[in-house]
Amino acid sequence: MVLVILVALAVIALVGYLLQEIRRPANYPPGPRWLPFVGNTPELRRLARSIGGQHLAFETLSEQYRSPVIGLKLGREYVVVALQHAAVREVHSKEVFDGRPNNFFIRLRTMGTRLGVTCTDGPFWAEHRNFVTRHLRQAGYGRQPMQLQIQNELNELTDIIRDLKEEPVWPGSLLPTSVINVLWTFTTGSRIPRNDERLTRLLQLLQSRSKAFDMSGGILSQL
Secondary structure, eight states: HHHHHHHHHHHHHHHHHHHHOOOOOTTOOOOOOBTTTTTHHHHHHHHHHHTHHHHHHHHHHHHHTSSSSSEEEETTEEEEEEOSHHHHHHHOOOGGOOOOOOHHHHHHTTTTTSSSTTTOOOOHHHHHHHHHHHHHHHTTTTTTHHHHHHHHHHHHHHHHHHTTOOOOOGGTTHHHHHHHHHHHHHHSSSSOOOTOHOOOOHHHHHHHHHHHHHHHHHHHHHH
């Protein structure tokens, strides 16, 4: 008898937990129903593979639910996706949306915690941002030396494009080197030649990382 009661209580607790897992929060944006534990992750991955990308999957869901803002649950994380100019502009212009993710990959980058400027928020972020901008200004950020360096890189870039004699060119193979050299010159006082094998390898690794990056954070981040 006691065993039956314990099993019944366990079943009731499990059902209650599963119902809580699939319940949508109040005032949550429209979107598909999700499964316990995994949320919308399997559905989103299937849709992204079938139509050619996660961004297209988000657009499809936006059209399906007739809303520029859709609400999902990916693993354990609630995720709100904003599409269309007005919605994206509102997200980028209001301080309430300034929070940064706090997941596995964010903490992995900084030894199990949250550090830096791009992965933090609140007073900690404000303090570090002020520190970075103050020292960048001392190095010439926003001043004439920086403008001259940008102009030099731009002149070289236009010369390269001109030498191609109207042949097709992928901008992604030219622009990153110019951007890196502007920053590198300010931090080290020297410039990296475009034919430097180390720079080429670095850009290849960054490109591979970008292709492998999951905009939703990846499965480990959603656990």
